[in-house]
Amino acid sequence: MSFGHGGPSGGPGGSRTPDWAALAEESAAKSRRRKWLMIGGGVLATAAVAAVVATAVVSTGRGDPEAATSASALPGPEELPPESAEPAPSFSSVAPAPPPDPMDFITDEKTDREPVTVEGFFPGRKLTSGDRVHLKGPTARTTQCASAANSALGAVLTRHGCDELIRATYTRDGVAVTVGVAVFSTEAEAKKVVEEATGGMASLSGGGVPAFCRTGVVCRRTTNSYGRYAYFSVTGFTDGRNVTKDDGPVYTAGDDLTNFTFHQIRHRGEVQASAAASAATG
Structure with missing residues (x-):
């Protein structure tokens, strides 16, 4: 039986030298994917927190529909009631006389x-x-x-x-x-x-x-x-x-x-x- 060099790899009983450059490139690619996954997860988490806060703010505003408008939505002059023509009531500052003795x-x-x-x-x-x-x-x-x-x-x-x-x-x-x-x-x-x-x-x-x-x-x-x-x-x-x-x-x-x-x-x-x-x- 003779043994040859450089035969096809992966065959039963076969032998070859590892491709170190390819292994290094593959490892680097995996590392880059993990980094991007971590960054993406952080962004999603931040977005989720912001959404919760926004929901809470919106929910608080819904609790009192007039609360958001009562402070700023003051009536304009055209919406105010007209001044009454009737004179305002007046009160005497003189004390009433005591009852007769x-x-x-x-x-x-x-x-x-x-x-x-x-x-x-x-x-x-x-x-x-x-x-x-x-x-x-x-x-x-x-x-x-x-x-x-x-x-x-x-x-x-x-x-x-x-x-x-x-x-x-x-x-x-x-x-x-x-x-x-x-x-x-x-x-x-x-x-x-x-x-x-x-x-x-x-x-x-x-x-x-x-x-x-x-x-x-x-x-x-x-x-x-x-x-x-x-x-x-x-x-x-x-x-x-x-x-x-x-x-x-x-x-x-x-x-x-x-x-x-x-x-x-x-x-x-x-x-x-x-x-x-x-x-x-x-």
């Missing part, structure tokens, strides 16, 4: 114009105070004020120009109270009577109420004033007993009636103050 209407006969009547001071047939009911008995009205008081108080009433005296008697459980209102022209006259008062107003009986608190009997008496009115009370037992400091029902009955009388006088002022306020506001 009821006392201002009952300190002088020139401002106290409500009629003076028995029913105006002592209305109805009874007075209820809490759980206590006082039945109204006789009433009286006189322009001779001294005739409805003992001599000492009568002289004081006359001296300070008492115009008239109105009285009413109330009873409850054997206790009787006569309360009276003396009318004067001014508040100063009424106050003078209270300062100088001695003695007391005469009790008023009749109409089923027996005489009470007459001469020689101890009773409770009070004197006060409000506005141009002086008001009095005399309270005692209908059976003629003397009143002592321990007789609570006598004091309670007297307080009920004098408090009521005070509020009736004040009510005159309130009625007139309310009417004045309504007239002022039209």
